[in-house]
Amino acid sequence: xxxxxMGVAGSGKSTVAELLAERLGAEYADADxxxxxxxxxxxxxxxPLDDDDRAPWLAIVRDWMADHGTRRGADVVVACSALRRAxxxxxxxxxxxxxxxxxxxxELLGARIAARPGHFMKPDMLASQLxxxxxxxxxxxxxxxxxxxxxxxxxxxxxxRLPVRFS
Numbered sequence: 001x002x003x004x005x006m007g008v009a010g011s012g013k014s015t016v017a018e019l020l021a022e023r024l025g026a027e028y029a030d031a032d033x034x035x036x037x038x039x040x041x042x043x044x045x046x047x048p049l050d051d052d053d054r055a056p057w058l059a060i061v062r063d064w065m066a067d068h069g070t071r072r073g074a075d076v077v078v079a080c081s082a083l084r085r086a087x088x089x090x091x092x093x094x095x096x097x098x099x100x101x102x103x104x105x106x107e108l109l110g111a112r113i114a115a116r117p118g119h120f121m122k123p124d125m126l127a128s129q130l131x132x133x134x135x136x137x138x139x140x141x142x143x144x145x146x147x148x149x150x151x152x153x154x155x156x157x158x159x160x161r162l163p164v165r166f167s
Contacts, residue, residue, distance in 0.1 A: 001096045003098050004088075018077075024159070026077045029064060029079075039054075069095070070096060098141050103135075103147060106126065145158060145161075
């Protein structure tokens with residue numbers, strides 16, 4: 001199974017996904033590590049990515065999940081923004097994907113981003129991500145989790161809500 005921990009910047013995707021993978025004994029990847037240098041430079045310059053920027057990146061993430069998860073039979077946890085349904089549709093092609101959408105207030109998200117010195121995602125780009133975000137729709141495999149509690153509590157909630165295979 002492939003679990004994608006999704007959400008906007010500051011939602012704790014990387015922290016939660018890494019802890020979740022550890023708890024489940026799954027392979028972990030942060031989708032940000034798959035961005036080509038051009039995307040990182042664009043975001044570092046305060047320019048939001050567009051769909052043309054995201055398309056090859058999403059394909060790389062999907063292919064990694066398909067190879068490590070679906071083909072090798074491993075459980076995989078990936079931290080990935082997956083803001084739009086169209087992006088999630090690409091990732092879903094890896095097979096066996098469950099999305100965990102981390103949500104929180106704009107104030108909390110902004111404070112978290114501001115507290116991360118040196119990260120390529122700038123605080124003023126949060127508004128663009130929130131505007132782009134399409135929450136999970138009915139029929140999409142997954143669920144939403146509030147980020148107010150600490151990462152340990154969030155992971156415990158996720159584990160309790162994942163399909164039986166992970167229990």
